[in-house]
Amino acid sequence: xxxxxxxxxxxxxxxxxxxxxxxxxxxxxxxxxxxxxxxxxxxxxxxxxxxxxxxxxxxxxxxxxxxxxxxxxxxxxxxxxxxxxxxxxxxxxxxxxxxxxxxxxxxxxxxxxxxxxxxxxxxxxxxxxxxxxxxxxxxxxxxxxxxxxxxxxxxxxxxxxxxxxxxxxxxxxxxxxxxxxxxxxxxxxxxxxxxxxxxxxxxxxxxxxxxxxxxxxxxxxxxxxxxxxxxxxxxxxxxxxxxxxxxxxxxxxxxxxxxxxxxxxxxxxxxxxxxxxxxxxxxxxxxxxxxxxxxxxxxxxxxxxxxxxxxxxxxxxxxxxxxxxxxxxxxxxxxxxxxxxxxxxxxxxxxxxxxxxxxxxxxxxxxxx
Numbered sequence: 001x002x003x004x005x006x007x008x009x010x011x012x013x014x015x016x017x018x019x020x021x022x023x024x025x026x027x028x029x030x031x032x033x034x035x036x037x038x039x040x041x042x043x044x045x046x047x048x049x050x051x052x053x054x055x056x057x058x059x060x061x062x063x064x065x066x067x068x069x070x071x072x073x074x075x076x077x078x079x080x081x082x083x084x085x086x087x088x089x090x091x092x093x094x095x096x097x098x099x100x101x102x103x104x105x106x107x108x109x110x111x112x113x114x115x116x117x118x119x120x121x122x123x124x125x126x127x128x129x130x131x132x133x134x135x136x137x138x139x140x141x142x143x144x145x146x147x148x149x150x151x152x153x154x155x156x157x158x159x160x161x162x163x164x165x166x167x168x169x170x171x172x173x174x175x176x177x178x179x180x181x182x183x184x185x186x187x188x189x190x191x192x193x194x195x196x197x198x199x200x201x202x203x204x205x206x207x208x209x210x211x212x213x214x215x216x217x218x219x220x221x222x223x224x225x226x227x228x229x230x231x232x233x234x235x236x237x238x239x240x241x242x243x244x245x246x247x248x249x250x251x252x253x254x255x256x257x258x259x260x261x262x263x264x265x266x267x268x269x270x271x272x273x274x275x276x277x278x279x280x281x282x283x284x285x286x287x288x289x290x291x292x293x294x295x296x297x298x299x300x301x302x303x304x305x306x307x308x309x310x311x312x313x314x315x316x317x318x319x320x321x322x323x324x325x326x327x328x329x330x331x332x333x334x335x336x337x338x339x340x341x342x343x344x345x346x347x348x349x350x351x352x353x354x355x356x357x358x359x360x361x362x363x364x365x366x367x368x369x
Contacts, residue, residue: 001019001042001044001045001195002041004045004048004049004242005021005044005045005048007063009050009269011052011053013120015205016049016053019046019049019216020308020309021309022042023150023265023298023300023302023305023316024039024042024302024303024305025269026038026039026265026266026267026269026270027265027268027296027297027298029269029270030268030269030272030296034036035308039215039270040218043175043176043178043180044180045178046176046177046178047178047179048178049178049307050177050178050179051344056190061112062201062307062308063177063304063308064081065331066307067115067173067177067304067307067308068173068174068177068179068182071137071138071169071172071173071304072169072173072174072186073137073169074113074137074140074141076138077138077141077142078113078141078170081107081111081141081142084104084107087104088104099310102310102314103307103310103345105345105348105349106306106341106342106345107136107142107341108142108143108341109173111141111142111143111144111320112144112145113140113141113142113144114140114144114145114147116133116135116148116149116151116163117163118162118163118164118165119160119161119162119163120151120154120155120160120161120162120163121155121160122155122158122159122160123155126158127158127159127160128157128159129158129159129160129200129202130156130159130160130161130162130197130198130200130243131154131160131161131162131200131202131203131243132162132163132164132194132197132201132202132203132204133147133150133151133154133161133162133163133201133204134167134170134190134197134202134203134206134209134213135147135163135167136169136170136204136205136206136209136337137169137170137173138206138337138338139205139206139209139337141258141335142337142341143224143340143351143359145310145362146204146205146359146361146362149359149361149364149365150203150205150361151163152365153240153244153361153364153365154203154243156248157243157244157245157248159200159278161203162197162199164193164194164367166192166193167189167190167193167194167313168186168189168190169186169208169304170186170190170204170212170213171183171185171186171187171190171212171219172183172209172211172212172266172303173303173304174186175212175219176208176302176303177303177304183212183219184219184220184223184339186214187219187220187226187230188220188226189240190213190216190233191216191226191229191230195229195232195233195234195246199236199336200236201235201236201237201238201243202233202237202238203238203239203240203243204237204238204239204240205239205240205335205359205360205361206335206336206337207264207265207266207271207335207336207339208238208264208266208303208336208338210237210238210239210266210267210271211266211267211270211271213233213234213237214234214237214270215234215270216230216231216233216234216270217231217233217234238282239267239271239273239276239335240335240360240361241267241273241276241277241280241335242273242276244280244364246279246280246282246283247283249280249283249284249364249367250283256288257285257288257330257331258288258289258290258327258328258329258330258331259281259284259285259288259289259290259330259332259333259363260289260290260292260295260324260327260329260330260331260332260333261278261289261291261292261295261332261333261334262278262292262299262320262324262332262333262334262339262343263277263279263295263296264334264335264336264339265296265298265302265336266336267335267336268296269296272343274296277333277335278358279358280358280364281333281363284363284367290327290328291327292324292327292329292332293323293326293327294319294320294323294324295323297316297319297320297323298316299316299320299337299339299342299343299346300312300313300314300315300316300317300320300342301313301338301339301341301342302338303338304340306342313342314324314337317342317343317345317346318346318349318350319348319350320342320343320346321343321346321347321349321352324343324347324355325350325352329355330355330357331355331358331363332356332357332358333357333358333360333362333363334357334358334359334360335359337359340357340358340359341346343357344357
C-alpha cells in the first residue's frame with residue numbers, strides 16, 4: 001500500500017484488485033503483534049485509488065451512485081426499498097440479472113422506520129444522566145424498531161436520550177470506500193450537532209458506525225480547527241454493549257432456546273469489544289448460550305462489500321451459515337445491521353426460515369418484556 005501511494009508500485013489492475021478484495025474487517029490488527037494500524041493504511045490507500053485509478057463504468061456507477069448516493073441518506077434509501085418491495089410484490093425478481101437478485105435478497109422482509117423523539121425522558125425522578133444516540137442510516141430505515149428498543153433500554157437504565165435531527169451519516173461508508181473528504185464532512189457535522197448538547201456519552205448500536213465515530217480524532221487529525229474537538233467527541237462514544245450492565249437483566253426470565261452470538265468485525269477488532277455483548281446475552285440466556293465457531297470471522301457483509309464483491313461475500317456467507325447450523329442454536333444475536341441482513345439472507349438460501357437473527361437490543365428488549 002505504501003509502495004502504491006509513493007509511486008514505487010504501478011497502480012494497475014492487479015494492485016487495485018488486491019486492495020478491493022480486502023474486507024476491511026481489520027482482523028489483521030487483532031492478530032498483528034506489532035499493532036500496525038491497518039485500517040488507517042487501507043482507508044488512505046483506497047482514497048488514493050479512487051482519485052488516481054479509472055474504474056469500469058459499472059463499478060463507477062455502483063460505488064459512486066448506487067451506494068454512495070443512496071445508503072448515507074435515509075430518505076433515498078426508503079425510496080429504493082419501496083421500489084424493491086414493488087418488484088417483489090409483482091414477482092419480477094426472476095427477470096432481473098443475478099447481481100440484482102442477490103442484492104435484493106439482502107433486504108429485510110419487513111423494514112419499518114420509527115421517528116424517535118429528539119429527547120426521550122426518563123419517567124419519575126430516577127434519571128442518572130443524559131446521553132446522545134446516533135440513529136444511523138441503515139439502522140433508522142431498516143431497523144427502526146431496534147433503534148426504539150435501544151432508546152427504551154437506555155431509558156430503563158435511567159438515562160435521558162437525545163437524538164438530534166441534525167445528525168448525519170457517521171461517515172463509515174465513505175471512509176471504508178476511499179472517500180475520506182466526504183467522511184470528514186460527516187464527522188464535522190456530527191461533532192457540531194452533538195457537542196453542544198451536554199452529553200455524558202454518545203451511544204451507537206451499530207458496530208460499523210461506532211468504529212468510525214471513535215476514530216474521528218484520526219480522521220480529522222490534520223485539521224487544526226477540528227482535531228481537538230474530534231478527539232473529545234470520540235472519547236465520549238460508546239457502543240450500546242459498553243453502556244448496558246448485565247446485572248440489569250439477570251432478573252429477567254431465562255430464555256430456554258439455544259442462543260449463539262456472532263462478533264461483528266468492527267466491534268471485535270477495531271473496538272476490541274467481545275466480552276461485553278456475550279455477558280449481556282448470557283445474562284438472559286443463562287446456560288442456553290452456545291459459542292459460535294469462528295465467531296469473529298467476517299460474515300461477508302463488510303459494509304458495502306457484499307455489493308461490490310458478491311462472489312467472495314457469498315463464500316464467507318456460506319461459511320458463516322455452516323458454523324451457525326453446527327451449533328444447533330435457535331436464535332442468533334449480533335450487533336450490526338449489515339451482519340443481520342447478510343446472515344438472514346444466507347440462512348434463507350440454505351433453506352432455513354425459522355432461525356431468527358436478532359440485534360442484541362431486540363433480544364434484550366424482548367426478554368425484558
